[in-house]
Amino acid sequence: MRIVNFLAVDQPRLGFLVEDRIFDPLAAENSNFEEAGWFASTSNFITAGDPARTLVARMIEAGTGGWHSLSGLQLMAPIRPTTILCAGSNYRAHNLEKASTPLSGLEPEFFVKTADCVIGPGEFIVHDGQLTAKLDCETELAIVIGRPGRHIRVDQALDHVFGYTIVNDVTARDRQVRRGPGGMVWYDLARGKAFDTSAPLGPVIVTADEIGDPQSLRISTRINGELRQSSSTTEMIWSCAELIHFFSTSFTLRPGMVIITGTPAGTAWSNDPELGGRWQPSPGLVPAARYCLPGDVVECQIEKIGTLTNTVAESTGLGV
Incomplete structure (x- = not known):
């Protein structure tokens, strides 16, 4: 799994790089899920542990919605550690x-x-x-x-x-x-x-x-x-x-x-x-x-x- 942050509406947003595309879980078709907070930041995703990784893997495999072309995005630091x-x-x-x-x-x-x-x-x-x-x-x-x-x-x-x-x-x-x-x-x-x-x-x-x-x-x-x-x-x-x-x-x-x-x-x-x-x-x-x-x-x-x-x-x- 390859984690990135990209610029969206002047704010960093968590994404997952798959070849030349980025999956954006918060823009997915079923993004009103209870666990949306897991994807609010890289730190949240890391802290959420295996359940978050399992969920995003399942969403990527489904392949529906939430995809962006890498070439059209500005990448940011994938995490800003304290x-x-x-x-x-x-x-x-x-x-x-x-x-x-x-x-x-x-x-x-x-x-x-x-x-x-x-x-x-x-x-x-x-x-x-x-x-x-x-x-x-x-x-x-x-x-x-x-x-x-x-x-x-x-x-x-x-x-x-x-x-x-x-x-x-x-x-x-x-x-x-x-x-x-x-x-x-x-x-x-x-x-x-x-x-x-x-x-x-x-x-x-x-x-x-x-x-x-x-x-x-x-x-x-x-x-x-x-x-x-x-x-x-x-x-x-x-x-x-x-x-x-x-x-x-x-x-x-x-x-x-x-x-x-x-x-x-x-x-x-x-x-x-x-x-x-x-x-x-x-x-x-x-x-x-x-x-x-x-x-x-x-x-x-x-x-x-x-x-x-x-x-x-x-x-x-x-x-x-």
């Missing part, structure tokens, strides 16, 4: 290409993004010169939580997953990377990671049953058509299950929460010696000649999910 729990430095090759902190690669680097950071496919990543001169992009597999839990065991963690999507962990590198006395590196992950448009998300959420093993997915980034990142989720240091366990020691994980899982090598940071970058040549990858600028087109792709595309645009100074 909390995005983030794990940095989770790919071995990425850790080799950057200035690391004393704990990089020893434990997940824990930071948070909020709903204020989220934009959808096709929306603009804002290049705000007052915030950063070193805007970087990172393709990441995102876990969407489906069942609540605290102190979740690793061997039960994937039972709490609703599905997976893509997040571009947009980063202000010159805000993130700091150097202390003696050259020690530390990260200001709050200012470097959480700001307007720093979490493009989408284009769909694919339910866990269609993904299978989340540790065997190809992941890549293209900027203006150049292949900058190409790897596999097999290269993660901590698996999706281990990250769910890790974050559940601090938070009760709730339906609709999102966990992002780190990025592979190939960031613009790797080619920035001023911030400790150490480019590691890899077949097929094009080293970044600079950080992102207005006009750049960023394509984040993950196997079985699709491609999340956003363009970088100059800030108007008036907010998003």
